[in-house]
Amino acid sequence: MFARSAARALASPSRLFSTSASRHTKVAVLGAGGGIGQPLSLLLKSDPLVSSLSLYDIRGAPGVAADVSHVDTASEVNGYAADKLDEALDGVKVVVIPAGVPRKPGMTRDDLFNTNASIVRDLATAVARIAPTAHILVISNPVNSTVPIVAATLEKAGVFDPAHLFGVTTLDVVRAARFLAGVSGASPNDTPVTVVGGHSGATIVPLLSQSPYGKGISGEAYAQLVHRIQFGGDEVVKAKDGAGSATLSMAYAGAKFTNSLLRGLNGEKGVITPTFVKSSLFADQGIDFFSTNVELGLNGVEKIHPIGPLSAEEEKLMEACLPELKKNIEKGKAFVA
Ligand SMILES: NC(=O)C1=CN([C@@H]2O[C@H](COP(=O)(O)OP(=O)(O)OC[C@H]3O[C@@H](n4cnc5c(N)ncnc54)[C@H](O)[C@@H]3O)[C@@H](O)[C@H]2O)C=CC1
Numbered sequence: 001m002f003a004r005s006a007a008r009a010l011a012s013p014s015r016l017f018s019t020s021a022s023r024h025t026k027v028a029v030l031g032a033g034g035g036i037g038q039p040l041s042l043l044l045k046s047d048p049l050v051s052s053l054s055l056y057d058i059r060g061a062p063g064v065a066a067d068v069s070h071v072d073t074a075s076e077v078n079g080y081a082a083d084k085l086d087e088a089l090d091g092v093k094v095v096v097i098p099a100g101v102p103r104k105p106g107m108t109r110d111d112l113f114n115t116n117a118s119i120v121r122d123l124a125t126a127v128a129r130i131a132p133t134a135h136i137l138v139i140s141n142p143v144n145s146t147v148p149i150v151a152a153t154l155e156k157a158g159v160f161d162p163a164h165l166f167g168v169t170t171l172d173v174v175r176a177a178r179f180l181a182g183v184s185g186a187s188p189n190d191t192p193v194t195v196v197g198g199h200s201g202a203t204i205v206p207l208l209s210q211s212p213y214g215k216g217i218s219g220e221a222y223a224q225l226v227h228r229i230q231f232g233g234d235e236v237v238k239a240k241d242g243a244g245s246a247t248l249s250m251a252y253a254g255a256k257f258t259n260s261l262l263r264g265l266n267g268e269k270g271v272i273t274p275t276f277v278k279s280s281l282f283a284d285q286g287i288d289f290f291s292t293n294v295e296l297g298l299n300g301v302e303k304i305h306p307i308g309p310l311s312a313e314e315e316k317l318m319e320a321c322l323p324e325l326k327k328n329i330e331k332g333k334a335f336v337a
């Protein structure tokens, strides 16, 4: 049963990847040897919009590259060891960063800051030097702080383009669709949810009132669904019991977002998905990064959509989100300053 459905999914990866465009792109994965990096590299090898994959890690990337390179798709794959970061970044248009440590039970994403802040800063410094116009997709946590760290690092180097920097919040969107499908009985294809804010606990704000299947959910069922979307990461951390956090669903989400960006870069119109970007939506409150629906286009961020109408419950979720998000962003900026 499993073998049959897995074979079908591999034979027809149409839900994950679109093939409408024809321009192909060189993509780097920094942290390619890790729990996310390995399956993400495999999925990107299957994306017809990727022409070349550059896999880098301080450990194990050449082995992952040798393995993934045998998959019978057109893209080239090269692996780069710890001292070969500059070569790994040569000529890349898109850089995906899942490098850094994951959570263990009892930790918050912010507890990862001390280790991951410098990893992300150093990788961003190299991107600024070798591939200054690349689009950078940040997966490493805490995303609410690591994205401002990358922005400030690029700014310091004089190469920051806000249209080229994305915090990957797609896993929240994937979870929201899946969990809403679970309670509504509909297919996840029909239950997309716009998730705004940031990527941790209370900063994750699902806008269920804007979804035909979500707007009727109320009371305890609503509270439980929102909690599950906000704390889905904890479910996985707990179940893995010390062996890390979400890797496979994150690889899926990372590949999905990368494909959306590549479609936009190829000129496809109407590619819209939430992502954590430099945004003026809440700048008057001192919050200059925010995730909301973003149209992706030839230059990356094409248009940042407003959050739209909120229910009374969502107003309250936003009230809890904004001060925490502000603190996370300021912490990231202060690290680079
Ligand atoms: N944005 C999101 O929705 C999600 C983010 N994450 C985050 O992704 C990150 C990675 O998670 P996992 O893959 O599970 O961790 P992992 O520990 O399995 O892999 C991390 C990889 O990064 C590599 N690495 C460390 N320093 C590096 C450097 N300076 N340059 C290149 N590579 C380096 C390690 O060698 C390792 O292979 C964590 O920070 C985790 O919290 C995880 C799930 C979802």
Ligand SMILES: O=C([O-])CC(=O)C(=O)O
Pocket (backbone or CB within 6 Å): 102, 103, 109, 141, 171, 232, 233, 234, 236, 237, 245, 246
């Ligand atoms: O929970 C974690 O630490 C990893 C993560 O960001 C997620 O699964 O959403």
